[in-house]
Amino acid sequence: MNLSRTRRGLLTATAAVTTAALVATSGGVAEAKPAKKPTVSQASKQFRKAVTVKGIEQHLDAFQGIADDHDGTRASGTPGYAASRDYVVKKLRAAGYKPQVQSFDFPFFSEDGAAQLARVSPSAKTYAEPADFATMTYSGSGDVTAAVQVVDTTFERTETSTSGCEDSDFAGFTAGSIALIQRGTCSFYDKALNASEAGASAVLVLNRGTTDETGPVAGTLGEPGITIPVLGISYDAGVELGAQGTTARVVTETTSEVRKTYNVVAETAKGDPGRVVMAGAHLDSVPEGPGINDNGSGSATILEVAEQLAKQKTLKKKVRFAWWGAEELGLLGSYDYVDGLKADNPGALEDIEAYLNFDMVGSPNFVRFVYDGDNSLGTGVDGPEGSAQIEDLFVNYFRSQKLATEPTAFDGRSDYGPFIENGIAAGGLFTGAEEVKTARQARIYGGTAGEAYDACYHQACDDRDNINRQALDQMSDAVAHSVYTLARSGKSLTSQGQFKSRSARAAGARVQGHGALR
Incomplete structure (x- = not known):
């Protein structure tokens, strides 16, 4: 059986180590009992508590306010997007990051x-x-x-x-x-x-x-x-x-016309710069609305995760967060970023061990979708080596919380596209867009069968009221767990030999985003 299509187990954390300490007692200096460090799983629970829905909702409120002040939209190339960019940069700087704002031209x-x-x-x-x-x-x-x-x-x-x-x-x-x-x-x-x-x-x-x-x-x-x-x-x-x-x-x-827009990129001070875990979400809305679920929900979630992760002292891998521009016109921001690394700094591209994508994680009529890393559905693109382990990381987390999930294909509709084309292990979460919830899904996840996961997808009504708080709570915990677990683990998802093999298989898979060209 082809290993790349076989379920791989979740990577475990490195073994806990113990330390010895000398303490002063009334009778002199004596050896204390070894103090155990918390396992990655235990520490993840503490980190998930630090990442709060309240914190995410404050960012969503800010995005809604920005849209309200700028003709109801945060689309790339508009003042609403520029204000969204500035908000993210301000919050990152306050958390101690040194964010980079990367500009590029795009067809508006x-x-x-x-x-x-x-x-x-x-x-x-x-x-x-x-x-x-x-x-x-x-x-x-x-x-x-x-x-x-x-x-x-x-x-x-x-x-x-x-x-x-x-x-x-x-x-x-x-x-x-x-x-x-x-x-x-x-x-x-x-x-x-x-x-x-x-x-x-x-x-x-x-x-x-x-x-x-x-x-x-x-x-x-x-x-x-x-x-x-x-x-x-x-x-x-x-x-x-x-x-x-x-x-x-x-x-x-x-x-x-051609206009200018921006990506925002920031990374943790801690962690090995040669071993990078990326978490990304597109920051732009469509021109028709404020885009609070699509994709204020993903942008706000990784911003809250970034703020809390900045406080961590023991990351083994560097975590790089990205807020992409012009996703709605064909994943243009993430392509500009990856293509730029490929042309100017290919070593930095190879340093990225995993890319996690979060595009719509608060859909009103939600399902807990996990990207199908090994293409077990057979309806998408095979993920590069390591993608199945990322899928398992999410699935096993939800299973530990007694929450059901189902796979969703790498179908080219979000910013994982340029990463999987270049052999980078990828995965992520999604709560559904314009497609209709089935009766089976309604029995499992609740909600209403026969209605779209997000009836306000790409419309003016994708506003602050278009967020399911339960979905946001559950999915943000999974985001926090995955980012933290990968950053704290000393193990790699894949070997270099497997990386090259999967890169070759994924080559030529580039898609055109949301619109047909012919």
């Missing part, structure tokens, strides 16, 4: 007004968002009423359409028309660029029409550069709008 996007799609003639019909259409990320702005012109598609239900992929597809295209293009084999950006260069005033991309690909296309152009409106629409809407003689109206109001 926001929808500044409601998009519209309507058929004007031959008969009027208004389409609804999100049921019928969605604005492509990095779409340009405009208010266009024009004839719809079909580009190289017969509306076949297929995954291999090349509609709009070649300049030749636009031969005879009438400038000023709205280009109707079918989703297929090339990127949305290429389709939109070809249409724009052919003189299109807007672009509508209908879905493939195959199984599970009939609804509106919620995609991304990947980067700024397209100045005309681009909407992804359902297959049925596309067929209707593609009828001969159709005129349509398309409206988008967006901002799509």
